[in-house]
Amino acid sequence: MPTGPKLDAAAIATNMAEIHPPLSPAAAVVAAHRCLFCFDAPCIRACPTGIDIPSFIRKITTDNLAGAGRTILSANILGASCARVCPTAVLCEGACVLHSRGESPVEIGRLQRHATDYVFERQLQVLPSAATATGFRVAVLGGGPAGLGCAAELAQLGHGVTVFEKRPHAGGLNTHGIAYYKMKPDVSLAEVEMVAGLGVEFRRGVEVGRDIPMANLERDFAALFLGFGLGGGRRLGIPGENLPGVVEAVDWIEQLHTRPLDTVAVGESVAVIGGGNTALDAVNQARRLGARQVVVIYRRGVDDLPAYDFERQLALQGGAEFLFYTTPVAILADAAGAVSGIRLAATRALRTGDPELDRNTAQVMAVDMVIKAVGQEKPGAILRQLLPDLALNPDGTVRHDATTGQTNLPRVFTGGDCANGGREVVNAVAEGKRAARSIHALLTGKAVTGPVQSSRAGVTGNPWGAGFDQPIRVAPVARKHSSKEDAHGGPVR
Amino acid sequence: MADLSVNFAGIRSPNPFWVASGPPANTAYQAHRAFAAGWGGVVWKTIGDPIVNVSSRYSALNITGARMLGFNNIELISDRSVETNFREIAEVKKRWPNHAVIASLMVETRAQWHEFVRRATDAGADGVELNFGCPHGMCERGMGSAVGQQPAVTEKIVSWAREVATIPIIVKLTPNITDITSAARAARAGGADAISLINTLSSITQVDLDTLVPEPNVGGASSHGGYCGPAVKPIALNMVQACAADPTVGLPISGIGGIGTWRDAAEFLALGATSVQVCTAIMHHGFRIVEDMLEGLQAYLDSKGMTRVGDLTGRAVPTVRKWETLNLNYRRVARIDYDRCIGCNLCHIACEDGAHQCIDLVAPEGRGTGPGRLPGKPIPQVREADCVGCNLCSLVCPVEDCITMITQDPGVPEMSWTDYQEKLARGEMPPIPPHP
Numbered sequence: 001m002p003t004g005p006k007l008d009a010a011a012i013a014t015n016m017a018e019i020h021p022p023l024s025p026a027a028a029v030v031a032a033h034r035c036l037f038c039f040d041a042p043c044i045r046a047c048p049t050g051i052d053i054p055s056f057i058r059k060i061t062t063d064n065l066a067g068a069g070r071t072i073l074s075a076n077i078l079g080a081s082c083a084r085v086c087p088t089a090v091l092c093e094g095a096c097v098l099h100s101r102g103e104s105p106v107e108i109g110r111l112q113r114h115a116t117d118y119v120f121e122r123q124l125q126v127l128p129s130a131a132t133a134t135g136f137r138v139a140v141l142g143g144g145p146a147g148l149g150c151a152a153e154l155a156q157l158g159h160g161v162t163v164f165e166k167r168p169h170a171g172g173l174n175t176h177g178i179a180y181y182k183m184k185p186d187v188s189l190a191e192v193e194m195v196a197g198l199g200v201e202f203r204r205g206v207e208v209g210r211d212i213p214m215a216n217l218e219r220d221f222a223a224l225f226l227g228f229g230l231g232g233g234r235r236l237g238i239p240g241e242n243l244p245g246v247v248e249a250v251d252w253i254e255q256l257h258t259r260p261l262d263t264v265a266v267g268e269s270v271a272v273i274g275g276g277n278t279a280l281d282a283v284n285q286a287r288r289l290g291a292r293q294v295v296v297i298y299r300r301g302v303d304d305l306p307a308y309d310f311e312r313q314l315a316l317q318g319g320a321e322f323l324f325y326t327t328p329v330a331i332l333a334d335a336a337g338a339v340s341g342i343r344l345a346a347t348r349a350l351r352t353g354d355p356e357l358d359r360n361t362a363q364v365m366a367v368d369m370v371i372k373a374v375g376q377e378k379p380g381a382i383l384r385q386l387l388p389d390l391a392l393n394p395d396g397t398v399r400h401d402a403t404t405g406q407t408n409l410p411r412v413f414t415g416g417d418c419a420n421g422g423r424e425v426v427n428a429v430a431e432g433k434r435a436a437r438s439i440h441a442l443l444t445g446k447a448v449t450g451p452v453q454s455s456r457a458g459v460t461g462n463p464w465g466a467g468f469d470q471p472i473r474v475a476p477v478a479r480k481h482s483s484k485e486d487a488h489g490g491p492v493r
Numbered sequence: 494m495a496d497l498s499v500n501f502a503g504i505r506s507p508n509p510f511w512v513a514s515g516p517p518a519n520t521a522y523q524a525h526r527a528f529a530a531g532w533g534g535v536v537w538k539t540i541g542d543p544i545v546n547v548s549s550r551y552s553a554l555n556i557t558g559a560r561m562l563g564f565n566n567i568e569l570i571s572d573r574s575v576e577t578n579f580r581e582i583a584e585v586k587k588r589w590p591n592h593a594v595i596a597s598l599m600v601e602t603r604a605q606w607h608e609f610v611r612r613a614t615d616a617g618a619d620g621v622e623l624n625f626g627c628p629h630g631m632c633e634r635g636m637g638s639a640v641g642q643q644p645a646v647t648e649k650i651v652s653w654a655r656e657v658a659t660i661p662i663i664v665k666l667t668p669n670i671t672d673i674t675s676a677a678r679a680a681r682a683g684g685a686d687a688i689s690l691i692n693t694l695s696s697i698t699q700v701d702l703d704t705l706v707p708e709p710n711v712g713g714a715s716s717h718g719g720y721c722g723p724a725v726k727p728i729a730l731n732m733v734q735a736c737a738a739d740p741t742v743g744l745p746i747s748g749i750g751g752i753g754t755w756r757d758a759a760e761f762l763a764l765g766a767t768s769v770q771v772c773t774a775i776m777h778h779g780f781r782i783v784e785d786m787l788e789g790l791q792a793y794l795d796s797k798g799m800t801r802v803g804d805l806t807g808r809a810v811p812t813v814r815k816w817e818t819l820n821l822n823y824r825r826v827a828r829i830d831y832d833r834c835i836g837c838n839l840c841h842i843a844c845e846d847g848a849h850q851c852i853d854l855v856a857p858e859g860r861g862t863g864p865g866r867l868p869g870k871p872i873p874q875v876r877e878a879d880c881v882g883c884n885l886c887s888l889v890c891p892v893e894d895c896i897t898m899i900t901q902d903p904g905v906p907e908m909s910w911t912d913y914q915e916k917l918a919r920g921e922m923p924p925i926p927p928h929p
Contacts, residue, residue: 033558036891039842040854042867061557095867100835101892 003245003338003369006290009262015288016180016261019314020084020110028114032060035106038097043108046095048430049076049149053092057111069119070126072112077152077433078145078191080120081174082426083113084183087308091426120190130199131158136443139164139221141208142228144172145425146416148195149432150225150439155198157440157448162221163200166207172229173417174425176254179281181288185257214386218411223439226398226407226414227432230422231377236273240331241372245339249274249282249373256285267369269293271342273328275300279373280311280320286371287318294320295365299327299347299355325355329362331370341366379418387412397421405435406442413439495794496801497787499533501768502661502687502745504619506593508533509802510758510786513749513770514597514622514665517780519571521581525588530780531787534593535585536689536770539570539624540578540609541599541636552698552708554724563724564773565698567709567716569630570599575609579616586617595663598654599624599636606653613660620660623651623685625676626667626692628719638692641667644679651683661686663747666732668725669695673732677742688736689747689770691729693719722773726751730764737765737810753782755789762802763809817910821925825898826880827852827887829873831861833895840886840896841873851879852886881928 007015023031035057043053052071059068072079088094088109096105119126136159140147143165151161169175171188178188196202208214217224233248235241245267255264266289272279275298286294296315298305301324305312315322325347334340345362347355378396391399391408398407398414405413415431417423437448497508511534512518512527519538527535546568554563571578579596586594596613598621600606613621625647627637640646647664654662664680666673668691677688695717697707707715729750736742748766752758753774761769774782790802799805829840844852854871875886887896908916916922 030558036837036839038837038839040838040871042836042870045867045870097835097837 003267012261042095043092051075065118068115080116134158136222140225143170145428146227146432149429150436151200153433153436161200227416229417234375246370269367270369271367272371274373275305277307282371296322404438506533509768511770513772515772517775524585531783536595539597544569549709564722565718567718582616595620597622603653622663628695638667647679648683655684663687666690677736687745691750696720723751734764755786762805820907824901825882826877843889848885851876
């Protein structure tokens, strides 16, 4: 069967059902009562945005769901989508003290969803109205999680904010790039509407540099925030890469979010190149769209997979296969020019950890679709055009101060994937929010500090307390390799 | 194996666990099920002139997901006919001759008391329990707690029952009274053989915040109900001990109030009860709970080298003393086991905001690494010099045996408040300075 839609809409809807469905109100109360209401709670510290998790959970127990939503959204404007897409096992839930009693952690993600669903379903205005207008205007380039985090915080601090988004819809990867069974785009779009409701102006379909000169922005706005994420997928650099039937994972996943699912083409046998979370999102969605066989091609071993273990487990449950220590050397076509197979070679893991291609082991696997997920291009090229004086890191990300988000250009700040190289939604929101506070400090001379649980200073005199300003990391989401390229399993040349 | 059988004021029972007078003791069917499950006795649902009940009747206090920690009812005495009740008592007694069946009674006049005591006796009941405790409905008609709250009336009515009774008389006391022992003494003065306590407490469990009518809601209105269940156990223990410790009461006690497990029962026994009665826990979980109660009490008695239930009865009574006799020089402090601490810091905030500000949050280095504790995250540390030994931190700590109260040797002899006052009067010591 040629590559194309495989299942009807009803079957796909069943397959794409949320893997973490909402809690019933009764179940939410039971789940919430498990929270010990820790003081200086580790879950707060494990949340990049510093949500006061014990407080919102306590509010759920008393049916104060609007208050719970306020606690969440005042710390993390994208609290509804983070409730669905955060890797909670390595963030808040990973830090839950109940682990230490031999119990499963409090279901923080699902409880957060319970509270935010309540707010969004009723379209409640839970955030306080904006501070007195400061008269400053700030341009946010990119309407993804970082840009939204920055814009929402700036608007609440009283600044005029304009978000420039090149796509017809804002939300970035939250709208276009989340695995469909984790979150549907309407959640992200509702969040964008909430940010707009804070007074943020959205100019959608406007690409800075193409539709509006950068100089205009520098002239018209007191500060700029760069939050436009990463570029297109990185190329494999092997023969056959341009064949129809070879797609970029992020482009293909975007199709799922912009077209009816039963019109999205998928192969009968699909090879997914790469071992990151995006690769596994592609794997799981390909299976759910009806691919009979999905094989992950990864050039290192199972212990090296950069994807979270729970993503790998999900892929295995979905029937995916993994080929480790394997790399593609060519994509083959049939007489009609369609993908017919992929030539693979074994790699050898050396002591340095760098795979080495063993060209004597080449074999051909019959596939009719190849999904590339070996990382995205860094935004260096476009940045050099837009802001020639902007300092970049060697890998093409924007050089910036980690605590303020400020670049080498004093009025230009950054956050999200274009600055951090590609991390979680919640990191992007946190970086946007942090940059917004820095922008506020720059423009008004007034510092903003997050709400921190108050505690009398200990004997050492240090004011302890969990919160946005005192983040810690629980289980490191650290890259297992020194370079990002390696981690994403790009081809060996 | 310890002998679980008891002789309660002449009433013999294979074990001390009785079904209390209430909805679970309403019919012969239930009594059969109770005895088949292992209960030693049944105190029949109170028999009196026929009444009519309302709908609804119960409400509950649920706390942090735990249901029916407190329970409230506005149900009256038996709504079945007097004839049916006594006939069924006779049937049950015939089938379970070695089990205790006690008829709970509540009527008004001397003639009625005479009649009902006689009929209970004729039915084969092992004893009668005079219900002077019900705090709702019946008291409005001059019965139940209206009797129990007036010692003179209690004594008078008990004496009426005594005039004709040939079987033991138990008087069930209401806790809705300032001094429970005055009621107990009145029961004794009237000729009671034993007392049972506590009956339910006057209560309103909750208000429905939408209708603004308390529960249970009877067509838009509620009424003061009788409160029971686990939440009332401390009140019941207090009153049982007070009666057991008072030599002027001097009657066997059947303990009632929040008992749901053998551990609860053992505490009542230790504070002076000879038998115990259970109602709410049966309403919650059924008669089957008695299996664990029997096994648990047996094992406990065996583990303590006690050969019969009576060996436990009253053992803890003398340890409850007047405050003024307690040792002011006894000292204990909280100690945190850092190998168990999970870093929730509940002890810190409880002490900080709710007690004596002597648990600091400090850098974790050098204090062990409990399970799951995060690197660099502050952990609690007790300033022992300032700890008053109040127990609060150990009570809020969610980890078993993580915070223990360590007894410290004060290096000085025992001294009670009374001793202290005497020493002050004799000029033997200066006043203890006030806490800073």
